[in-house]
Structures are given as structure tokens and as C-alpha cells.
């Protein structure tokens with residue numbers, strides 16, 4: 006296996022390895038954050054060791070917390086959820102499922118992977134530069150992110166590297182998107198129509214289409230922000246600012262413009278994270294209930310609808326931003342409309358199970374867990390999608406709970422399902438089923454314990470992105486909640502080691518798998 | 534993975550998709566431009582007809598001409614006249630290079646004589662320069678990338694490794710860059726003519 | 729099997745949490761906040777019903793169709809069914825969207841009252857300042873060069889403008905109960921957010937633009953204002969207070985403050 010391989014299977018595994026590495030960094034960061042939230046005054050030697058400037062004497066500074074949060078969000082969204090379900094699984098299995106010899110452009114494919122790797126290195130480098138990693142969140146709103154160091158430590162070189170990393174990621178994703186779309190359109194086996202493809206392929210197809218447009222907008226957005234920082238332009242900087250007692254001379258720009266560009270990408274991005282998972286879950290549910298997917302065509306069309314509508318709802322992240330209150334009404338109606346195809350998918354999953362003969366393999370467990378979590382996480386979208394209600398919940402832990410349940414874990418459960426399901430093809434062996442089920446039960450209970458209580462912090466009005474809750478009287482009451490949540494996080498993180506062990510061990514020593522152990526009907530299981 | 538033969542049309546489709554997505558990138562910039570112009574009512578309109586617009590028109594004509602030579606290059610490769618193809622590609626590269634040279638001359642003039650920079654200008658609407666250099670800079674970067682692309686193409690054609698589809702794909706890119714200019718020119722230049 | 733029980737148990741626990749009184753909204757102190765709570769409760773009932781139904785169905789399907797050697801049915805789809813549940817969800821979801829517009833329109837689209845008290849709010853890293861126009865009812869001109877936090881002029885009120893001499897500035901927002909207040913939100917550096925939980929109101933404060941925010945608070949008391957948009961390392965300490973006073977108390981305070989402002 007060569008390092009700069011152009012073989013889709015190797016590249017797929019490389020993507021998965023990259024995101025496995027990333028996810029554990031992301032988890033580690035989240036644990037440090039969770040620890041600090043409930044022990045804001047405790048000095049920890051380890052923190053000082055890792056971040057001598059950010060945690061002098063082991064006492065974490067607010068800017069360190071915010072930079073960990075920024076990196077946690079960025080790593081998880083981009084290098085875990087945009088990477089494994091689409092580029093990892095897609096590269097490996099799309100050609101196999103449609104009977105293509107490889108992706109359409111193998112060299113381009115190799116380039117996209119290495120650009121992604123470079124992007125990850127660039128991002129991680131931000132930890133080690135002067136001032137540390139940026140503290141403006143994964144959304145990087147200017148002027149906070151556009152003015153350089155005077156807005157805070159980490160807003161110097163760290164923020165530049167962050168933007169550069171995102172720009173590289175855009176380029177890599179655009180190359181990958183072109184590759185996926187051409188492969189699907191041109192390289193399907195003779196006689197295979199679009200509506201003969203497995204739903205997994207539909208997931209990858211729609212995701213690639215979304216990527217092609219979404220990243221094409223984020224890229225110039227990032228470049229303009231970089232120009233504001235480095236070339237003295239003022240695309241996103243209005244006039245008359247006084248920052249840190251220094252009068253700024255720039256004028257004419259609009260902070261809201263950046264938010265529009267970011268969320269025009271950002272909302273479709275969350276569907277990029279979940280659509281491949283939706284396709285995969287349909288397959289797994291159908292295989293292990295011994296039935297075909299219920300309403301195949303409706304499922305494919307629902308994905309297209311989610312992808313299409315996904316481009317016109319970005320304003321729901323900006324209800325409170327100061328944009329026109331009339332546009333909020335339009336965005337609100339469209340947002341709840343995009344929930345409809347999501348619900349249709351849920352109905353069809355349930356109908357696929359209906360009348361089947363369910364076999365409870367580990368992969369099936371994760372798939373069923375996905376459905377449950379998708380409902381739990383998605384349903385709060387119906388609250389946030391109403392601007393009238395969002396006026397309270399915006400930027401509270403209610404939002405954090407919403408997106409962790411649906412993205413943080415529903416989509417992650419699709420990764421687990423996929424790995425357990427496809428491991429026999431990838432390594433000729435099974436992931437240990439017993440261990441897998443144990444990991445499922447502990448994780449499933451763990452994520453409910455971790456993220457459901459955060460809704461209630463949201464009800465109390467607990468703002469997100471706070472390094473500690475000491476300043477406010479009303480936040481005293483949420484501390485017990487946070488302490489419980491932090492314990493759930495420790496537990497959950499420990500349980501993930503079980504998975505890591507299973508993965509690494511089964512690769513070498515797992516039970517050997519026969520050719521088509523699950524009795525699946527799609528092409529990747531055929532031995533030819 | 535063993536080398537396999539891909540069906541024809543693959544590269545063309547890939548290029549079309551790239552063009553589609555790049556179109557959105559340019560549209561983003563043009564939307565940013567419109568939004569900022571709308572928000573800054575005192576947007577300057579510094580270009581005189583002569584030399585400003587005249588000069589830009591010459592640049593436009595040069596770029597258009599290079600599109601024409603590109604058409605001929607594609608035509609030549611279709612008739613399997615490889616030498617001819619390389620010559621027309623050469624002409625196209627020359628046109629593109631001339632465009633960049635003229636463009637850089639114009640930039641220099643604006644930067645040094647008219648004092649318009651990305652961050653400041655005499656009318657105190659600094660965004661004018663930012664938008665101008667941003668939009669034209671992105672376009673120029675595309676032309677420059679095109680020059681490299683076409684050079685590789687020409688080398689490949691003369692060595693005999695590239696075929697009709699490769700040249701057609703290159704043509705697609707080049708025409709796209711040309712079409713983008715047809716949006717940039719009126720928006721950035723004509724709409725900033727001295728009243 | 730076990731998974732069905734776990735899903736039911738977790739869904740049940742989730743629902744049960746909604747019946748604890750401890751972590752909930754603070755008491756509403758305005759008509760809008762009460763309308764908010766009513767609409768939230770309505771939404772909660774709708775999504776709660778969907779949640780229970782969907783998780784319940786999932787549990788039931790898992791139990792009912794677990795492998796007992798039965799032959800799977802051959803259902804592959806049913807267009808009528810698709811049509812029915814698509815339109816049913818569309819009706820419910822869009823119904824929610826339209827039902828929710830009332831409270832939104834109430835805060836942003838209704839015309840301001842004629843006698844509204846106007847207060848300018850200035851956010852900066854990491855503090856809030858408030859400015860009242862004084863007896864003349866007009867805000868004095870501001871001049872960014874005269875901004876000086878140390879001498880108590882965060883707004884940069886122009887010393888030369890007579891309209892500004894009687895302006896009152898302070899770090900606490902005091903308003904009379906029962907009278908409409910119109911805040912004019914401004915920021916000096918980055919984006920901040922003005923949030924009063926008891927009013928169920930939240931609005932980003934964006935540099936470069938002035939954003940109006942109207943409310944009528946009914947219950948006297950002191951309420952915390954946490955900055956709710958990430959604005960840098962002091963974001964979590966950017967705290968302020970809204971003090972709602974009985975109208976007579978407010979008038980007394982205002983008079984005193986005006987007198988203080990009048991003395992140089």
C-alpha cells in the first residue's frame with residue numbers, strides 16, 4: 006500500500022484513518038472544556054504542559070477555553086463528519102456499488118485527500134503559534150475575526166491559519182465533489198439507471214452536488230476575510246470602530262454580509278454531514294429486516310429535496326442577527342418545510358422495519374439508534390426554526406443540545422453502523438459483534454445523558470460559548486446540570502476507547518468473514 | 534488499481550462541473566460587490582472614457598481574440614493537425630499573456646498614479662479598490678492558471694499524449710474565463726465611468 | 729429486544745425531565761413574554777406528541793418484528809401512504825411556522841408607541857453603557873474622537889452640542905414599569921448580544937448599524953443581562969442589569985440623575 010496511492014480503496018481508508026485521528030483530538034478537547042466548565046478555578050498541570058501560554062500555572066484562561074471550543078467544533082464538523090461518511094465511505098464503496106473500476110479521476114482523488122491532510126495540519130498548527138488557536142468559534146464572525154490581534158489573543162496568526170485551513174478544505178472538497186458527480190453520472194455499470202442505484206449512492210450524489218455549490222461560496226468568503234486581515238481591506242468591517250481603545254480607520258463593510266456567506270455554506274454543510282448517513286442507514290435497516298427499502302423512490306426524492314431546500318434556509322441562523330425581520334418570516338417557513346422530507350425519511354425507515362424480520366447485529370443497533378437520535382435532535386429544529394421562539398434559544402445551550410444530538414451523534418452513529426457493516430469488505434474480518442453491541446448500549450445511553458439535559462440549561466437561558474458561569478446569579482442553578490453532563494462526557498469518552506480497541510484489534514485478529522455475511526444484495530458484496 | 538479506460542466525455546463533464554462551481558464563486562464576489570455598492574451610496578466612478586475605458590476595451594478585445602484562436606486550436610485538433618493545434622494554442626497563450634501584461638500596466642497606473650489601492654483611495658470609499666482588485670485579481674488568477682494549463686496542453690499535444698477531448702476541455706476553461714470577463718467588464722468598469 | 733427497552737426508557741426519561749420545575753424559563757415580566765410562553769407550550773405539546781409517537785412506534789416495531797423465524801413481508805412502498813404522510817407533516821410543520829409568526833411580529837413589526845422611552849445602548853468589549861436623552865428629549869451629537877471611557881464618556885458625546893449636555897449615561901438600564909421602551913442598540917467594536925431572559929428578548933448588537941428593540945416590562949425588579957454573542961475573551965463577563973422600577977421611583981431617579989448631569 007503506497008502512501009500516494011490513487012486507488013479509491015486506499016484513499017477511502019486514508020480518509021477514515023485521518024478522521025479517526027481527528028475525532029480523538031476532538032473528544033479530548035471536549036473533555037478539557039467540560040472539565041473547565043465545572044472546575045473553572047482548578048489548576049491542572051496537564052493544561053500548563055500542553056498550553057504554557059493559555060494556562061499559566063495550570064489555570065486555564067478564558068481565551069484558551071474559547072480556542073479549544075473553536076478547534077473542537079471545526080475538527081468535528083470538517084475533519085470528522087465531512088470526511089468519513091462522504092470521502093471515506095464514498096470513495097471506498099461508491100465505485101464498488103455502481104460497478105465502476107475506480108473513481109473517475111484517480112489522481113485528482115489522491116490530490117483531494119492530501120489537500121485535506123494539509124488542511125488538517127494547517128489547522129492544528131494554530132495551536133502552536135504565538136497567541137494560540139483562534140477564539141472566534143467555528144463560525145468566525147467578523148469584526149471579531151477580521152481585525153487581527155487587537156480583538157484578542159489567538160486572533161493573530163492563529164486565525165489566519167484557521168482561515169487558510171478552511172480554504173484548503175474547500176479546495177479539497179470541490180475536487181472531491183467533481184470526482185463523485187462525474188463517477189456517478191458516467192461510470193455506472195451498463196444498464197444501471199439512476200433509480201437503480203442503492204440509496205447510499207444517492208446520499209453521496211446529493212452530498213457531492215451540495216458540496217459543489219456550498220464550498221464554492223465559502224471559499225471566496227474565507228478569502229475576503231483573509232484580505233480584511235492581511236491586505237487592509239474592509240469587506241466585513243464597518244466604519245467608526247474603536248477596538249481596545251484604538252480608533253480604526255477602515256469603513257464601508259458589512260458584518261452581516263459575512264454571516265450570509267458563511268451560512269449559505271453552513272446550513273448545506275450540516276446536510277453534507279448527514280445525507281450520506283441517511284443513505285447508509287436505509288441500506289442497513291433494509292438488509293437486517295430482510296426487506297427492501299420502503300418507498301425507494303420517495304427516499305431518493307426526499308434527499309434531493311433536502312439538498313435543494315437546504316440552500317434557501319440559511320437565514321435561520323441569523324434570525325437574531327439584525328437582518329430584516331420580514332426575511333426571517335420567509336426563512337422560517339422554508340426551514341420548517343425542509344423538515345418535511347426529513348420526516349418522510351423517518352416514516353419510510355419505520356415502514357421498512359414494519360413487517361420485517363429484524364436481525365439485531367451491531368450495525369443494526371447503530372442504525373436503530375440513529376433513527377431515535379435523528380428524531381430527538383431533529384424535532385428541536387422545529388422550535389429553533391420559528392424566529393419568535395428562537396429569540397430566546399439562539400446562542401443558548403438549547404442550540405448546543407440540538408446540534409450535538411442530530412449532528413454530533415446521529416451522524417456519528419451512521420459512521421459506527423457503516424464501519425460495522427462494511428468492515429468485512431474493508432479488512433476481510435468482522436468487527437467484534439459483542440463488543441460492538443456493548444459499545445452501542447453504553448454510547449447510546451451516554452449521549453442521551455450528555456445532551457438531553459443541555460436543553461434544560463437552554464430553558465434557563467444559559468448562553469453558549471461561556472468559559473465559566475461564575476459571573477451570573479441565574480447560572481448558579483444550572484451548575485448541577487453541568488456537573489452531571491460533564492460526568493456523562495467522561496463516561497462517554499471512556500466508552501469510545503472500547504470502539505478504538507475493537508477497531509484496531511479486529512483489523513488484525515477479528516473473526517474471518519465469509520464473502521457476503523449479511524446476505525446483502527448490493528454489488529460491493531459480489532466477489533468479482 | 535490497474536489503469537482502465539474511461540469512457541469519453543469524462544473530462545468534459547468534470548470541467549463543466551468545475552465551471553459551474555467556479556461560476557458560483559464569481560457570483561459570490563459580484564453579489565458582495567453589489568451589496569457593498571448599495572450600502573455605500575457615494576461609490577466613486579473614476580474611469581474616464583479615454584484612456585480608462587478605452588484601455589479596458591483593448592484588453593477585452595485581446596481576450597476575445599484569444600478565445601477565437603482557441604476555437605481554431607480545437608478545430609485543428611479535430612482534424613488531427615497537431616502542429617497547427619500547437620500553433621493556435623501558442624497564439625492563445627500569447628493573447629492571455631498580453632491580457633495579463635495590459636492588466637498589470639493598468640493596475641500599476643491605478644496604484645501609483647491614481648492612488649487607488651485595495652485599502653484606500655482618494656474618495657474615501659476604500660472598498661472601491663478592494664472590490665476592484667479583488668474581482669479583477671481573481672479573474673487574472675484564472676487567466677494565469679489558464680496560461681499554465683494551456684502550456685501543459687500544448688506540450689502534451691506536440692508529444693502526442695493529449696487528444697481531442699483534452700484540447701476541448703482546455704477550450705471550455707478558456708472560454709469560461711472569457712465569459713466571466715464579460716460580466717466583470719460592465720460591472721466593474723462601465724458602471725464606474727465618470728458621470 | 730434490549731434496544732427497544734432502552735429506546736423506550738431514554739425517551740421516557742427525556743419526557744419525564746419536562747415535568748421537573750427546577751430548570752425552566754424564569755417568570756415572564758411582559759405581555760410579550762407571556763405570549764411567548766403560551767406559544768412555546770403549544771409548540772412543545774405538538775413536538776412532544778410527535779416525539780412520543782415516533783419513538784413509541786420505533787420501540788413497538790422493534791419488539792413486534794424481532795426475529796422469531798417469521799417470513800418478512802414484501803412491502804416495497806405505497807404511493808398513497810407517501811402522499812398522506814408527506815401532506816400531513818407539511819400541514820403540521822407549516823402550521824407551526826405560521827402560528828409562530830404572531831410573537832415575532834409583535835416584537836419587530838408593530839409600530840412603536842408615541843410615548844416610548846428611548847434609550848441608547850452601547851456595547852463594547854466587554855461592557856454596556858446606556859444613554860437617556862435628558863429633559864430636552866434629544867440625544868446630543870456624538871463624535872468618536874471625544875470617546876473617553878475613563879472620564880465617563882463612552883459614547884463620545886460632543887461637548888459642543890447643547891443637546892448633549894443634559895444626556896444621562898450609566899452602566900445600568902433603568903426603565904419604568906408599564907411604559908414602552910425603545911432601545912437603540914449600537915456596538916463600538918464587535919458583535920454583542922442584548923438578552924433579557926425574563927422579557928424573552930434577544931437581539932444581536934452589530935457595529936455599523938443601529939438596531940431598535942422595543943419592550944414593555946410590567947414587573948419591577950432587577951434582571952441580569954448576559955452578553956449572548958461571542959465577542960472575545962471577556963464574553964462571559966460582559967454582564968449588565970435591567971432594573972424595572974415603579975413609574976414614580978423611575979421619575980424620581982430620572983430627576984436626580986438630570987440634576988447631577990446638569991452640574992458640570
Ligand code: HEA
Nearest residue numbers: 275279321344347348351383384386389390399408412782
Ligand atoms: C447534521 C446536522 C444538522 C441537521 C440535520 C439539522 C437539522 C435541522 N436544523 Fe439544525 N443546526 C445544526 C446542525 C443540524 N441541524 C448545527 C451544527 C447548528 C448550530 C450551528 C452553530 O450556531 O454553531 C444548527 C442550528 C440550527 C438553527 C439555528 C439556531 C440558532 O442558532 O439560533 C436552526 C433554526 O432554525 C436549526 C433548525 C434545524 C431544522 C429545522 C432542521 C431539520 O432539518 C430537522 C428535520 C428533522 C425532523 C423534523 C425530525 C424528523 C422526524 C419526525 C418529525 C418524526 C416523524 C415520525 C413520526 C411521527 C412517526 N438548526
Ligand code: HEA
Nearest residue numbers: 024025028032035078081142143413469470471494497501
Ligand atoms: C460532529 C460534531 C461534534 C461532535 C461529535 C461533538 C462531540 C462532543 N461535544 Fe461538541 N461541538 C460541536 C460539534 C461536535 N461535538 C460544534 C460544531 C460545536 C460548536 C463550536 C462553536 O461554538 O464554535 C461544539 C461545541 C461543544 C460544546 C459547547 C461549548 C460552548 O459553547 O462553550 C460542548 C460543551 O459541552 C461540547 C461538548 C461535546 C462533547 C462532550 C462531545 C463528545 O465528547 C461526545 C463523545 C463523542 C462521541 C460519541 C463520538 C465518537 C465518535 C467516534 C469514536 C467515531 C469514530 C470513527 C471514525 C471517525 C471513523 N461541544
Ligand code: CUA
Nearest residue numbers: 920955957959
Ligand atoms: Cu459581548 Cu459577548
Ligand SMILES: [Cu+2]
Nearest residue numbers: 271272321322
Ligand atoms: Cu441550519
